[in-house]
Amino acid sequence: MKNKINALLHEVKTFSAENLEQLEAFRIQFLGKKGTIPALFAEFKTVPPEERREMGQLINTLKQAIQNKIVTLKNQLDEKSTAQSSNFDLSLPAGSPLGTRHPLSIVRNEIIDIFSRIGFSVSEGPEIEDDFHNFTALNFPEEHPARDMQDTFFIEKDPDLALRTHTSSVQVRVMEKSQPPIRTISPGRVFRNEAISARAHCIFHQVEGLYVDEDVSFTDLKQTLFYFARELFGEHTKIRFRPSYFPFTEPSAEMDISCNICGGKGCNICKYTGWVEILGCGMVDPNVLEACHIDNKKYTGFAFGMGIERITMLKYQVNDLRLFFENDLRFLKQFQSSR
Ligand code: PHE
Numbered sequence: 286m287k288n289k290i291n292a293l294l295h296e297v298k299t300f301s302a303e304n305l306e307q308l309e310a311f312r313i314q315f316l317g318k319k320g321t322i323p324a325l326f327a328e329f330k331t332v333p334p335e336e337r338r339e340m341g342q343l344i345n346t347l348k349q350a351i352q353n354k355i356v357t358l359k360n361q362l363d364e365k366s367t368a369q370s371s372n373f374d375l376s377l378p379a380g381s382p383l384g385t386r387h388p389l390s391i392v393r394n395e396i397i398d399i400f401s402r403i404g405f406s407v408s409e410g411p412e413i414e415d416d417f418h419n420f421t422a423l424n425f426p427e428e429h430p431a432r433d434m435q436d437t438f439f440i441e442k443d444p445d446l447a448l449r450t451h452t453s454s455v456q457v458r459v460m461e462k463s464q465p466p467i468r469t470i471s472p473g474r475v476f477r478n479e480a481i482s483a484r485a486h487c488i489f490h491q492v493e494g495l496y497v498d499e500d501v502s503f504t505d506l507k508q509t510l511f512y513f514a515r516e517l518f519g520e521h522t523k524i525r526f527r528p529s530y531f532p533f534t535e536p537s538a539e540m541d542i543s544c545n546i547c548g549g550k551g552c553n554i555c556k557y558t559g560w561v562e563i564l565g566c567g568m569v570d571p572n573v574l575e576a577c578h579i580d581n582k583k584y585t586g587f588a589f590g591m592g593i594e595r596i597t598m599l600k601y602q603v604n605d606l607r608l609f610f611e612n613d614l615r616f617l618k619q620f621q622s623s624r
Pocket residue numbers: 450451452453493531534565566567588589590591
């Protein structure tokens with residue numbers, strides 16, 4: 286009898302049930318009226334008195350093991366069925382779908398990467414700026430009409446303050462604090478009082494760049510911006526410069542790239558010219574260096590500035606600048622980035 290009970294104990298321990306029906310069959314097999322346990326108790330009556338104690342304990346241990354097994358298996362099967370009935374797929378990876386970066390951030394990061402590779406640092410500055418950093422140090426004389434070019438938002442309470450109209454103001458701050466060699470770019474948000482349309486907004490984003498050192502020439506400017514254009518728009522990109530005017534650079538130029546849509550053959554994006562304008566640039570005016578306490582006999586420099594919206598529109602063929610500010614998920618979801 287002892288051997289029989291031990292064999293049964295082993296059977297109980299190794300039993301497992303796929304479903305509630307199998308578990309119920311197990312219960313009936315052992316605990317049912319005609320089951321194993323009642324049968325053992327019946328047999329117990331024939332056990333000689335000296336073995337009774339030991340056999341009684343063994344049968345009770347077996348009964349306890351059966352009851353424990355039933356409770357454990359029942360709990361497991363219950364858990365499994367709630368998971369199934371509530372449509373949870375526990376094998377799916379955890380977490381909700383990842384968001385994507387805003388297209389303007391993707392392009393800004395790409396521009397920063399490109400200039401970092403040739404030694405430019407990143408500098409930032411305040412969005413509310415004083416007249417000196419936004420205009421005067423940049424060679425905009427008082428009352429000069431060039432100030433109107435920028436459609437400034439002034440702060441009513443203090444006419445010396447305005448929302449910066451470009452991030453050239455950040456470069457003034459860098460030059461005030463450091464001496465050449467200076468190689469830095471300043472990404473940031475800028476503000477101009479322009480009517481909102483598909484091509485203009487009163488808030489937009491810029492990346493401006495500055496390089497000041499001994500013997501910096503227009504050739505350096507051209508080569509740097511040529512490298513930049515090819516990195517961003519592809520190795521077949523061509524560039525050309527057109528004379529222009531900015532108070533803080535002399536000579537000044539605007540740079541075009543060969544149209545990245547039609548490759549220069551002519552399309553409606555480039556208005557059939559084969560070229561699209563992407564940035565303004567020039568050699569830093571000696572007056573600007575002087576205003577920032579940099580020796581303009583010893584040092585020269587170049588500067589450039591571009592609108593991130595415009596570059597993004599060209600790169601991704603977005604035809605309405607307002608899309609960048611609406612945060613419509615159907616638009617934003619189309620952009621993916623690795624960083
Ligand atoms: N600051 C100019 C702008 O806001 C861009 C620019 C920067 C042009 C540097 C020339 C040199 O449009």
